[in-house]
Amino acid sequence: MGMPDAEGHGPSDGLPDLPPEWGRVVVPDDASALAEEARQVRRELRQARRPAAGRRRPAGAAWPSVGLPVLVLLVALLVTLTGLAAVTWPRSSRSGGAPTVLPYPTAPVGPLPALDLVGPDDAPVPLRSLLPAMIVLVDACSCAEQVSTAAAAAPPGVTVVTVTEDRTAASATAPGVRPLADPAGGLRSYLHLSAHPGTAAALLVDRQGTLVRMVPELGPVADYRDDLARLAG
Template sequence: MAGPSDNGGWTHDGGSSDDLPDLPEEWGVIVIPDDLSELSDEVDAVRAELRLAAEPTRWRRFANRPAMRRLRKVTTAAVRAPVLIISMAVLVTVASLFASAWPGPPRQPVTQRTASTTEDHLDTLPALELIGPDGQTVPLRGQLPAVILLIDGCDCAGLVSDTIAAIRPEIAVVTVAGTTGAPAQAGTPPTGATPQAQGKTVRVLQDPSGSARTELKVNKADGTAAALLVDKSGAVVRTFPRLASVDAIRPDLARL
């Protein structure tokens, strides 16, 4: 019969006192590693089981109630929705900032249009030759600066006279009619370049081919005059496809 030994051990059937009883078979094979740190996962699992097995506190019992669990679920869902909305708003804002700061294709400058100018106007007066009262060709750029009035098909005697009175002495007034045989308008001299009594110069030219309006890019004759204001360098300052009164060109005369 086994009994305790002098050193506190047990003997079994005459065996050594250091022998220990066998472990239960249901434990299976137990392997003790050389490095005890390999058992950290098992230690954590045992500690978790011990915490769950411990008697819950009053707060834990209150928190584990079904009503509180439902409240936690509702609160979590309610918090996630605003966070998602705020995140989407931040992403959209950042994308908009990048889109506005990203350099795009250069934009063409927009040309301001007024009611008195044509969409396709001249920048420079062309070297157009017309017919003077004596039947000789006269260059349209013969004397600049000038106010060119196209008066074919127009009863514009008053407009011509008012224009002559409104310009400075160094500015010429050039009238262009449609046919060589057309009578000169009242207020214009019978010659192509005759100094007037008031010190103004007026040129009376004819356009028998009818191409002047096309070359000068103004509308076809419709019973009103057309006007071009040209400075001394030949640049077209302003184009008036329809002109009924000298008051419309007064603000631009100072630019010639």
């Protein structure tokens, strides 16, 4: 059954029920009376079909805000980068793993400075007067066995010298070894070489005073035998 219109009138015969909020619906006898309304409807339909880029923003109207989508995209990007950094970031070694080994600094190539070392009698000994030489820095480790092995392998004419910063420790450690002291630490300062406990560094210097090789940790003689033999040339 039809319902009364907004003014209480009953439904017209043959017409379906209409929403009450439409109010009273009047159907004119002449269809030309609806021409203006038809033009208005067609104009609204054409405007609705136009591309969004071609539309003009009505006065006082604002474009839809894009701030929220951009914010969501930035948050997602930040989360992705944080997860990637957590996966690729280097982690500290766990207990029981191998310790981190830092490389020794590269020794300068060229003539050693004209330093004066100190003998057991506190007399100055020019470094250049000992060349060619194998100079072993023993202030962090006496390493008597390694020093003795080096002295036995040194060819004639090559001096094996042990150097420490403590004058009182400058004493012979093996036959054929000359103990000297470097109280000012001039050699280590020139080489930028710090002492590592339990190790002895060795310098192989030719007769021109050129440092041909630095052995950061004195070990088996096979590691430096060839260079030691060339010093006598």
